[in-house]
Amino acid sequence: MKVLGLRLPGMSSLILWGLLWEAVGQSGMSFFLPPLSSVIGTLIEIFGTPAFQKALSETARAFLAGVFFAIAIGIPVGILMGKNRLVDELLLPWVNIFLSAPLTALVPVLMVLFGFGMKSIIITTSLFGIWIIILNARAGVMQINRSLIDMALSFGASPWAAFSKIYFWAALPEILGGVRIGVIRAVKGVIIGQLLISIVGFGALFELYSANFLMSHFWAVLIVLFALAFSISELLAYLERRVSYYAAKR
């Protein structure tokens, strides 16, 4: 964007919003919104503390494991649904229900089934991310050019070769789009899981800070989370652009 003939770098608007936050915070309008500068100060202060490091590593482990299962199960299931009518008829209603269901309500059930530990948090994370990954992989496979499929068949491709050499790559732009949205949803999943199941990781920090009205601590953790989610999403968007050159011509 250009303002007064000056070319502004991407996301310059964040500076404006940051200034607004600072101004509102300094004016003391609300106890719940400390100035941005003091939030950042707190962030630097708590970043090295064992409690924060522990929360970060616990959250990262639960998140990465949850996302791993969502991707490793979601993509093959989605491709299978796109290729096989029977599997599609069997699974599609469930995928659609879970995609729009308020999954938070399911968390207590998971607690009963899988206990109050890491396992339940990982499953919650996976459940938040997997459905959109399945749906996108399915859509990606269903739009594959008919003659590409005929080509695979006419040159005698085995089902595994057709899957790994053609279907996966032809559906890759949609698959990456699904993974990007799924990962963003998984961030929600891991925090909700930590808050509801066992008070660990960032969930524990949120609980601790908000219960004690440590607002700048609270906002500092929130900023870290937002920044993490945003960076992961941007990284995946970058990968998506890498394959977009062929997205239009398959």
Add this chain to the structure above:
Amino acid sequence: MGTHQTRVGGDPSDIPAAAVSARNISKTYGDVEALKNLTLEFPRGQLTSLLGPSGCGKTTLLKIIAGLLEPSSGEVEVNGIPVTGPGPDRAFVFQDFALLPWASVLRNVAFGLELRGIGRSEREGIAERYIRNVGLAGFEKSFPHELSGGMRQRVGLARALAVDSQVLLMDEPFSAVDEQTRRKFQEDLLGLVAEENKTFLFVTHSIEEAVYVSDQIAILLPRPSRVSEIIRPRGLRDKDVADIRRDPEYLDIVDQIWASLRFYVE
């Protein structure tokens, strides 16, 4: 030129034995009859065109011969062996090229061999040879989206040639390329039929193209789909590629085919 150079059209004793035979093929989609009791022989080492108005089932027939579609009844034999599915004795050239957009020209041309489990260095050696043959030397590392339509179809052709099948099935291969490229392709195809000892099945909707490239033209008519006529041009193969289009026989056959097709064109 091949052995069929001296044949006289219309005399059955001069026609080579069939490499591909389709017998009593019917294909129905629900209530729609795409093909009805169609029988056709494709002589070995020659190019046979399937020509007809749209909806006459010529692509359906080609896909049945390829093993990509199953006929409702009837059977196809390739070298005396009944077709039950796709096989290494046939290679397909697609109207829309069907290239892998994420793979280089080299990998695309070698892809048929890759699927057949040929080792990397061997298949790339073969692919490089065919890339040169179709006139794409220097483009091995390019990607399909960097090539023109005509060059893409050369990649599709090289891929089909690289697997060295005896039968080449071409589904309107030149319809998606521009007129000038198409003419060059047609000339090159004549050279290919003469050099390679392969049987070519060629689907087209262009009368001129069919007469120009074919040893045998099967005219298919719709409703119900059937072979209405088989035309074997006599002397066009002896002519220089540049002279065929003003040969009286060429012009006569084009007129004759148009006369029988014109009633079926909406």
